[in-house]
Amino acid sequence: MQCVCDKTGEATVIKVSGRLNAAFAPEFDQECGKWIDEEGTYLVLDLEELDYISSAGLRCILMVAKRLKAKGGKLAMCGLQGMVEEVVNLSGFAAYIPIFPSVPEAL
Amino acid sequence: MCAVNSLEQSESNGGMKSRAVETPSDADINPRDYCCLTVSNDLYFVPIALDYVRGAATQCGFGDADLQRIELAVEEAVSNVIEHAFAPDEVATFDVICRRVAKGLEIRIRDKGMPFDPSQMPEYQPDADLDQQTGAGLGGFLIKQFVDEYEICNLGPEGKETRLVKFLDTLNIAEGLPAKPLPEVLQPPDTPTAQPIDVNVRWMRKDEAIEVAKCVYDSYGYSYGYEHIYYPDRVAALNQSGELRSAVAVTESGEIAGHFALVFADNMPAEIAIAVTKQQYRGRGVAGHLAKFLGERARAMRLKGLYGKQVTVHPYTQKFNHKLGYHDCAFLLAHTPASTAFKGIAPDNSNRGSDVLGFKYFWPAAPRIIYPPDRHAEMIVKLYDNLRVPATAARSSESEFPSCQTIMRVSVNARKALGDIRIPQYGSDVDDMLHRELWRLRREEVRVVEMYLNLADAVTPLVVAAAEQLGFIFTGILPETGRSDSLIMQWFNGVHVDYDSLQLVSDTARELAAYIRANDPAAV
Numbered sequence: 001m002q003c004v005c006d007k008t009g010e011a012t013v014i015k016v017s018g019r020l021n022a023a024f025a026p027e028f029d030q031e032c033g034k035w036i037d038e039e040g041t042y043l044v045l046d047l048e049e050l051d052y053i054s055s056a057g058l059r060c061i062l063m064v065a066k067r068l069k070a071k072g073g074k075l076a077m078c079g080l081q082g083m084v085e086e087v088v089n090l091s092g093f094a095a096y097i098p099i100f101p102s103v104p105e106a107l
Numbered sequence: 108m109c110a111v112n113s114l115e116q117s118e119s120n121g122g123m124k125s126r127a128v129e130t131p132s133d134a135d136i137n138p139r140d141y142c143c144l145t146v147s148n149d150l151y152f153v154p155i156a157l158d159y160v161r162g163a164a165t166q167c168g169f170g171d172a173d174l175q176r177i178e179l180a181v182e183e184a185v186s187n188v189i190e191h192a193f194a195p196d197e198v199a200t201f202d203v204i205c206r207r208v209a210k211g212l213e214i215r216i217r218d219k220g221m222p223f224d225p226s227q228m229p230e231y232q233p234d235a236d237l238d239q240q241t242g243a244g245l246g247g248f249l250i251k252q253f254v255d256e257y258e259i260c261n262l263g264p265e266g267k268e269t270r271l272v273k274f275l276d277t278l279n280i281a282e283g284l285p286a287k288p289l290p291e292v293l294q295p296p297d298t299p300t301a302q303p304i305d306v307n308v309r310w311m312r313k314d315e316a317i318e319v320a321k322c323v324y325d326s327y328g329y330s331y332g333y334e335h336i337y338y339p340d341r342v343a344a345l346n347q348s349g350e351l352r353s354a355v356a357v358t359e360s361g362e363i364a365g366h367f368a369l370v371f372a373d374n375m376p377a378e379i380a381i382a383v384t385k386q387q388y389r390g391r392g393v394a395g396h397l398a399k400f401l402g403e404r405a406r407a408m409r410l411k412g413l414y415g416k417q418v419t420v421h422p423y424t425q426k427f428n429h430k431l432g433y434h435d436c437a438f439l440l441a442h443t444p445a446s447t448a449f450k451g452i453a454p455d456n457s458n459r460g461s462d463v464l465g466f467k468y469f470w471p472a473a474p475r476i477i478y479p480p481d482r483h484a485e486m487i488v489k490l491y492d493n494l495r496v497p498a499t500a501a502r503s504s505e506s507e508f509p510s511c512q513t514i515m516r517v518s519v520n521a522r523k524a525l526g527d528i529r530i531p532q533y534g535s536d537v538d539d540m541l542h543r544e545l546w547r548l549r550r551e552e553v554r555v556v557e558m559y560l561n562l563a564d565a566v567t568p569l570v571v572a573a574a575e576q577l578g579f580i581f582t583g584i585l586p587e588t589g590r591s592d593s594l595i596m597q598w599f600n601g602v603h604v605d606y607d608s609l610q611l612v613s614d615t616a617r618e619l620a621a622y623i624r625a626n627d628p629a630a631v
Contacts, residue, residue, distance in 0.1 A: 022150055022186050052175060054182050055249055059242035069237060083175040090252050091245060092233030 003031040011042040011107050017049035020057030028057065032064045041073035044106045048079025058091055065097050074098075078106040140207040148189045148199045148220075156185055156203050160214060163205035167212045168275055176253035177212070177273050183246035184216050184269045192220025192267075209335070209344035211255070211274035219266035222512075230550055251521075258519060261540065263512035263532055277340035280320040303392040306364055308400040311353035316342040319353060319366045319383075326383045332416075332443055333370065334522060336381055353381075354400050356393045364388040367397035369405060369413070374529060374559075374589035376466065377405060379413045382424075398431055406469045411587050413469075416442070416462040425463060425612040433465030435616040436490050437583020437595050438623060441555050441602045444523055459555070459602060461609055463616050464595075466586055472496040477592065478503045480568035483581050486622050487562075487594070490584050493615045498592075503565040513537040517544050519553055526556040533566045538573045545577060549600050556598040563591035571596065580627045583619055599629065606630060 001024035004015045012035045020028055035041050045061065047053075065075040078100040080088055088094065100106035144159045146152050160181045164174055185203065193199050201218035231244035251257055256272035311319060316339040323336045335341040335351070345351035349371065356365040365384035369377050379401055384393045405413055415433055417424040425435075441459035474497040479487040484500050491498040513534035518527045526548045530537065548556055558579060560567045571581065571594065579596040586592040606624045611617045624630045 021153075021182060023153065052178070054179055054186075055242070055245040056186065058245060062237075062240060062242045065237060083172065083179070087179070087249065090233070090249065091231075092235070092240075095234075096237035096240075 001027060003028060005031070005035075008103075008107060011044050013044045013046055013103055013106075015046040015049065017051075019052040020050060020060070021052065021054040022056035025056040025060045029060050029063070032060075036064065036067045036071060036073065039072055041068060041071065043068060043073065043075050044100075044103060045075070045077045046079050046103050046106075047077055047084055048081065048102070050079075050084050051082070053084050053087055058087065058093070061093065061097070065093075076100060076106045078102050141204070143202050143204045145200050145202050146185070148193050148197070148201060148218075150186065150189055153182060153185055153189070157182055160203065160205060163207075163214075164212050164273070167207055169212070169273070170276070173273065173276060177214070177271075180250045180253045180257075180271055180273070181214055181216070183250050184214075184271065187246055188216055188218045188220065188269070192218045194221075208272065209348050209350060210277055210338065210341040211272055214271045214273075215268050216271075217262075217266060217268040222261060222267065228547065256518075258517060260516045261514065263514035263534060265514070274338070274341065277338050278317075279337050280317065280324055280339060304358065304364065304388060306356035306358055306393055306396055308354055308356050308396045311342075311346060311355045311366070313343045313346070315355060315363060316340070316346070316353075318363045319355065322363065322366055322383045322385055323381065325386070330443065331381065332523060333381060352401075352404070354397050354404075356384075356388075356397050358388075365393040365397055367394065367401055369401055376412060376414045376585070376587040377410050379405075379415045394427065398427075402431070402467075402469075411470065411472070412467050414464055414466045414585060417465055418443075419461045419463060419609040419611060422610050422612045425465070425616070428465045428467075429613060431467065433467040434494050435463050435465050435613050435619065436494055437464040437585050438462065438616075438619065439464060439557060439595070440582060440597055440604045440623070441599060442523075442525065442557070444554075458605070461604065463611065464583065464585055466494055468495065468586075472586070474499070475563065475592070476501050477562040478565045478567050479562065479594070480571040480581075483571070483594075483626075486581075486619070487584055490615070490619070494586060496586060501565070503568045505565045505569055508533055508535045508537055508566060508569060510535050513540050515540055515544065517548070519548065519551060521551075524552060524554040526553040528556060528558040530558075530560065530570070533564065533570055537570060541574060541577055545598065552600075554600050554602045556600075558596045558598070559585070559588055559593035560596065561591050562594050567594060574598075578628075580623060582623055604630065 001016065001018040001020055006013045006015070014031060016028065032043065035043055043064070068075050076098045079102055080099060142163065144156060146156050157178050161174055161178055164177045169177065188201050199220065201216060204215040204217065206213045228247060229244035231248035232240065250271065254271045254273045258270045260268045260270065262268055320337055320339045320342060323331055335345060342351065342353065346353050352369040354367050355363050358364050365388060366381060367379065368381045370380045371377050379398065382394055415428050416439065417428055438461060440461045442462050443460040445458040445460065472495065476499050479500050488498070488500050511532065511534040513530060513536050514532040516529045528544065558574065560570055562584065574596050577598070579598045582595050582597050584592055584594055604627070606620060609620055611620060
């Protein structure tokens with residue numbers, strides 16, 4: 001898994017690629033943690049190049065969403081495809097994390 | 108099947124070793140279809156275990172999308188074992204076993220860690236909002252979404268096993284077709300109303316599987332309980348593996364007029380099932396020809412006998428089987444959903460169909476000693492007499508469960524909302540384990556549970572009493588279930604059995620139904 005961060009105006013875009021599972025969940029959590037503590041952060045997870053996600057990865061995203069909400073921030077996801085899209089839809093996350101086709105739409 | 112099969116010498120690879128294995132229960136399995144990887148209980152090795160399963164699944168023919176689904180299900184199951192089956196500092200291993208099954212892959216994750224308590228398994232709530240959502244139970248939830256069969260077995264001192272089965276995404280003959288309403292009365296199997304027809308009866312050829320699947324769909328809609336029958340590729344593969352032996356009746360013009368089959372399953376007698384005759388050939392003796400053929404072949408296979416599930420929405424199947432020499436011995440009440448939908452769609456439980464089980468011995472049955480519970484002994488002896496089986500009912504002197512651990516296998520057919528419990532070994536924890544499993548099955552929206560208890564075990568009367576306390580009712584016996592005969596019990600979750608609607612033919616069936624009803628606290 002690889003995370004690349006990009007600050008675009010008011011939003012922070014984290015491009016996540018590869019596999020987000022139990023092995024890489026701590027790394028992902030740490031990367032997101034850098035931005036969560038700022039008040040009112042708008043964090044966009046660009047998952048276009050994410051090939052695989054397990055429940056451990058999903059739980060990390062859930063916790064990021066909760067922590068952001070507690071700080072008055074927001075989380076969005078974009079670029080979901082293949083099994084990542086399937087898993088996110090099944091888990092019901094779309095009900096509380098906005099999903100966009102791509103980064104420009106999310107911003 | 109797997110490349111690791113060639114690693115007979117147990118190749119050490121850090122915390123992992125691969126070998127071809129054969130367990131006692133898999134004695135009949137072709138070792139070429141079977142491999143096992145032993146993994147250390149360390150998340151570090153999960154990717155290697157996933158590569159191994161992915162390799163096995165690739166060789167089975169799964170495409171990329173399904174490979175990822177399998178990988179996810181296995182990762183969840185394996186991670187669950189590593190994180191929850193062992194103490195934090197405990198160094199141990201567990202096995203990941205892959206076996207090719209007909210048009211699919213079976214993966215078993217077997218560990219000797221802490222016993223499994225289903226009541227500790229949280230249930231994921233996909234509809235919860237952000238504040239309520241904890242993510243607990245998400246792994247198990249995803250497993251159920253991505254595999255076709257999922258069960259957890261307590262193996263007593265042997266630990267526990269998570270079993271996953273994924274089938275190849277092959278043609279389903281009814282896919283995309285509008286829902287087919289069930290005929291008001293299902294086809295009478297053999298009601299002579301027209302001129303008999305000359306047919307050639309033989310084993311089905313591989314290329315005829317699609318025609319057979321269509322026949323079943325035309326007759327039963329999507330209601331037939333043996334789901335594989337709707338997938339021609341699976342039908343062909345199951346016939347090749349011997350788990351299913353399909354016979355077809357072919358007309359002079361080469362058209363398939365009907366189908367009947369022997370279905371083989373673990374710890375059950377072979378079943379004569381999937382009887383179907385095309386509309387235009389009904390009433391012309393086709394089913395009779397097929398039944399005769401299967402009976403002869405079953406005898407030639409030296410099978411002790413066959414059993415059949417006879418529906419009770421009409422009397423024809425029962426009459427047909429009685430003519431063939433089948434004797435009624437049990438009920439599977441509310442066994443079949445009134446309308447059956449595929450995974451993810453809740454079955455309609457309002458009016459489930461009940462079956463009478465009939466058994467036919469091909470040879471004189473061997474004498475046996477059975478341990479019926481006192482309460483049901485008279486009825487059980489009557490059922491044995493009806494089967495012409497020389498059974499001696501012994502009085503059990505057991506007053507408590509053995510001190511060992513219980514071995515219990517619980518499987519769920521989600522499509523039919525049906526649970527199946529087998530208890531190869533009773534232990535001191537059998538009562539608690541049954542209680543916990545029922546709790547889990549209720550939560551999984553299982554509507555009916557069928558439990559088979561060993562009548563040759565002197566502890567069975569105690570288990571029956573414990574099960575009755577939990578709401579199970581006695582529904583009959585079935586001989587030749589593995590090494591012994593079984594006493595059958597059922598448990599219902601919000602299902603009302605309409606005893607008045609059962610259409611029964613034999614005096615035995617009527618007497619047994621009345622007996623069950625009298626002992627069913629929920630009966631009105």
